[in-house]
Amino acid sequence: MTYELTIEPLGQTVEVEEGQTLLDASLRAGVYLPHACGHGLCGTCKVQVLDGEIDHGEASSFALMDFEREEGYCLACVAHAESDLTIEADVDDEPDALNLPVRSVTATVTAIVDLTPTIKGVYAKVDDPQGLAFQAGQYVNVSLPGGGHRPFSFANPPSDPHTVELDVRLVPGGLATTWIHERLAVGDRLDLAGPYGRFHVRRSADLPMIFLAGGSGLSSPRSMILDLLESGCAQPITLIHGARTHDELYHVDELTALADRHPTFTYLTAVSHEPEGSDWTGARGFVHEVAVAHFGNDFRGHKAYLCGPPAMIDACITALMQGRLFERDIYQELFISAADTQRVRSPLFKKI
Amino acid sequence: MTMTSEPTPAAKKKLGLKERYALMTRGLDWETTYQPMEKVFPYATYEGIKIHDWDAWQDPFRLTMDAYWKYQAEKEQKLYAIMDAFAQNNGHLGLTDARYLNSLKLFLTGVSPLEYMAHRGFAHVGRAMPGVGARVACQMQSLDELRHAQTQIHSMSNYNKLYDGFHSWRHMHDRVWYLSVPKSFFDDAITAGPFEFMIAIGFSFEYVLTNLLFVPFISGAAYNGDMGAMAFGFSAQSDESRHMTLGLEAIKFMLEQDPDNLPIVQRWIDKWFWRGYRVLTLVAMMLDYMLPKKVMSWKEAWEIYAEENGGALFADLARYGIRPPLGWQQACDDKEHLSHQAWSTFYQYQGAAPFHTWVPSPEDMAWEAEKYPNTFDQYYRPRFEYWAEQEAAGTRFNNATLPQLCQVCQIPMLFTEPGDPTRICYRESEYDGETYHTCSDGCQAIFDHEPEKYVQAWLPVHQIYQGHCFGPDADPTSPDFNPLLEVIKWYRMDVGTDNAPYEGSRDQENFQAWKAMQTKN
Missing domain, CATH: 2.40.30.10 (Translation factors)
Structure with a gap:
């Protein structure tokens, strides 16, 4: 049996399986809900059920009070759906999300x-x-x-x-x-x-944008940049696409032409494992190294969008933070697998 | 009254929790005009922490005061119902053994007063913070801490009418030699500036180290049949999650506001990790020696809560340029030794501690050997077996001289050199023509950075030798003057009961007699 779980204020609907917790269903669908202990003791994942029936599971009577149960609250980390549900969670409303139906x-x-x-x-x-x-x-x-x-x-x-x-x-x-x-x-x-997915451009922020892409992680940044340029975005846009060797770069002609046509768009490439002495004349190194050099290690006042293999994302987040751009301005596609929920992770960061 | 019909405005989108919370908690203050703002918040800048935009503070939790009172009222109802039931049903006779109570005595004298100091500290720091978001969060934590102090005292006070050593915990906290360890730790924190306090208590203690304190204590209560302390633990845990998120937000906020804050914060992390770790020596001893039914070893607790969870945290903090605290590796290496060295010390100084000690039984020593295969049999078993022989011969070893104390953590010089568990570690620093002694590289580094603070330390052993620790009726000129006995009396210990070895103590006798009455006629 599968139920639909709608998460307000996002308006996003995800599927929740029988026996699956609301938290697990949300995380797997890419919607981050605050949580900590994971077994109903601390109350960090408290959400209010606006509509529908739930089973409270093993919620501690200290972490979820009787009066809260009467007001429809539950702990998402242990609660199960018993009908289609609408909950209100402590997550930021995203004015730029279109919430298109699946x-x-x-x-x-x-x-x-x-x-x-x-x-x-x-x-x-x-x-x-x-x-x-x-x-x-x-x-x-x-x-x-x-x-x-x-x-x-x-x-x-x-x-x-x-x-x-x-x-x-x-x-x-x-x-x-x-x-x-x-x-x-x-x-x-x-x-x-x-x-x-909830990876999208925060256009309402009205800030210059940095797109860092590795390998076939170019897909989303390219879609976003084409969309921005088509719709007349006036903010500066910088794309850095990295690959191991220069023949692994692609859509180069298209992106070069766009950069020529749009003075607000800057297109850079980085190759990390190009053989010595090849005829490649462009930048050598990793995406984050090219980014640090290009921006003079100062990323303040930007929104950054990252897409690529985990090691590249990790290096880019560190470089951005060393250049004083922090979590609230960094976005990436968040895939949470079963293995991730088992891994010991500090709660210092929520979405990066 | 009649209403004229008006066109209804278009339905406004419901506000999100964040916006609703902002409306209720922000904009509560104003820019003063007849006094400059730096006089209103006089402690906000002298530590060197630069804050440019208090509006960038992200509320770590969204709780309003009216909801807060409702929560805490219901928690109290539940907690006191359990505590009353426990007391009325002679719950103390369901304990595994009366030895368990000694960890409560240690907790009540050493930790509960710190909860009260945390209440004062967060009230003070909240007042000192120019940002309203931080102020509201500190205010709630301040009230939580007051509640924790009260509920701990109430849940343990049930034992006072039945067992020794529970009666004068507040008086003792300010006087007894080893209680100066937790006391001076917190005094150090609340005499620091507001940002250092947030790193010291909000971050280092509440986040990095609190699990090592509470999980063993609360699990120890559960394993040993203490429903009162266990219920207190559950009631506190729902607050602790808020405290942890406040500590994390505080450190992120400082690091993000200005690059100049990084070296200052790093130094505080180095200092307060080590200060907190030293206080946890008492927990290590509680886990490995004081709980009759053991939960896990200190080494295991350290591996889970420090190495694994703390390691993940410092891996994330590395993005800000923060490295693990300076003493981290040594603390990891010492996990094999800490509890054994501490219990040995308390055993020797039984006469000066208001809780009972004992030589671990052969079964307990087998447990130690299994949990500490690299160290127990080699370094510590021979000592305990020797002491067991001495006890059997009627010559229990009591150390009658006073130990040298570390100028910073105030723990007796009992820790060994890194890499050599057969040699006591001593460090010396010179300041203003005097020599000061510390127990480790960690404490020495703390001293050397702020000697003018630590030279003022109230070191119990020094104070005893200076004659400051006797009651008004003590007469040092009398021929049979016994200075140590006078100190114990000044501590308000009942000599011969509170400070007796467990074997043959009144606690042991009573517990056995009451258990017998429970099951026989």
Whole structure:
């Protein structure tokens, strides 16, 4: 049995399985709720049920008082849904989130392009004439032929909801990416569900933006930047795309042309493992090193959006913070896996 | 009264919790005109911490005063119901053993008064903070701490009419030699500036070290049948989560406001980690020696709460340029030794402590050896076995000389050199023509940075030798004057009961007799 859990003030709806806690369902859907002890003793994850029925689970009578139970509060880390639910949680309202409904659609592959030796661009047309509306930075789940699904970020701008571009890097031994690289053909049908995710541009902040992308993590930043430029954003935008070698950089011509056409847009690249003595004349090093050099180690007054492998994200967050840009101005796609909830993590940071 | 119909305004979006909280807690103060603001907040700048924008303070929790009173009222109802039931049903006879009570005596004399000092400290610091968000959070923590002090005292006072050593905890806290360790720790914190206090207590103690204090104490209560102390623990834990988030917000806020704050905060973390760690020596001893039914070893507790959780925290703080505290590695290395060295010291000074000590039984020593395979049999078992022989021969070892104390942590010089558990560690510093002694590199570094503060320390042993620790009726000129006995009397210990070895103590006899009455006719 699955119920729908709507989290106010975000207005986001996530699915909660029978026996799954409200906290677990929220975290797995990318909605961070404050929490600490994880077993009903401290009260950090207290939320108010606005509509629906819950089971309080093992909530301590000291962490959740009788009068609070009467007022509809529960502890998300131990409470289970017994109907569809609406809760109000202590999370910041996001004025820039579009909260688009999740839909399941089919799409037909129209082209598969080699972007780099390891990354293919998969282009598909959504069969439904309505298309699939999404917000730049979000992702879709692609169903796999043998069951299960994998998330991929939209690489195209949301202005054309009929098209889906997914840039997929071949992960050695990866089931899904191997299938896409070796089996998927033009004319095939894809089953898609989405859009998902809360990674989006905080446009209302009206601040200059830094996009740091590693490898195929370029997808979301590219979608966001194309969207910003199409809609006449006047704030400075800087994109730094990093790869191991220069032939792993892609969409270079398009991004270079955009930078030529838009004086507010700066496009930089960084290659970390380019062989010595190759004909590459651009910057060598990691994305965060190029960022520190470009901004003179001072990132204050920006919003930063990060997308890429964990080691790159980690190095970039540290560099940004050393350059005095902190958690409230740093955004990244947050995938929380079952392993993450087991890992010992300090509560110092919430979303980075 | 009739109402004219007016066009209803478009439904406004409901305010989020954050906005509602801001409306109720912000904008409560004003810019003074007849006095400059730096006179209204005189302690806000002298520590060197630079704050540019108090509005950037993120409320660590959103609780309003009216909700706060409701919560705490219901918590109290529940807690006192449990405590009353425990007392009325002779709950003390459900304890594993009367030895358990000695950890309560230690807690009541050493820790509960600190809760009261934390209440005073947060009230003072809240007043000193120019930012209203920080002020409101400190105010609530101040009230929490007062409640913790009261409820601890009440939950333990039930034992006072039945057992020895519970009667004069407040008087003793200000006088007894080893109680100057927790007392001076907190006195050091509340005489610091407001930002240092937040790092000392809000961050280092409440966040980094509190689990090492409370989890063993509360779990120890649960394992040993003390429902009163256990209920207190649950009632406090729902407050502690707020205290931890306040400490974390305070350190983030300082580090984000100005790069010049980093070296100052780092120095405070180094200092207060070590200060707090030294106080926890008492907890190590409680876990490994004082609980009849043991919860976990100090080493295990250290590995979970310090190495694992603290390690994750310092990994995150590294992003700000903060490194782990200076004494961290030594504390990790010493986990194999700390409790054994501390219990040995208290055993020797039984006559001067208002709780009972004992030589661990052969079963307990087997437990120690299992938990400390690298150190117990090699370094500590021979000592305890020797003392057991001495006791059997009727010549219990009592140390009649006074120990040298560390000028900073005020613990007797009982700790050993890093890497050599057979040699006592001594450090010396010169200040203003005098020599001062410290127990470790950590305490020496603290002394050397602020010698003018620590030369003022009220060191119990020095005070005894200077003749400041006798009652008004003591007569040092009398031929049979016994200075140590006079000190014990000045401590208000009942000589021969409060400070007796556990074997043969009144607590032991009574507990056994009452247990027998419970089950026989």
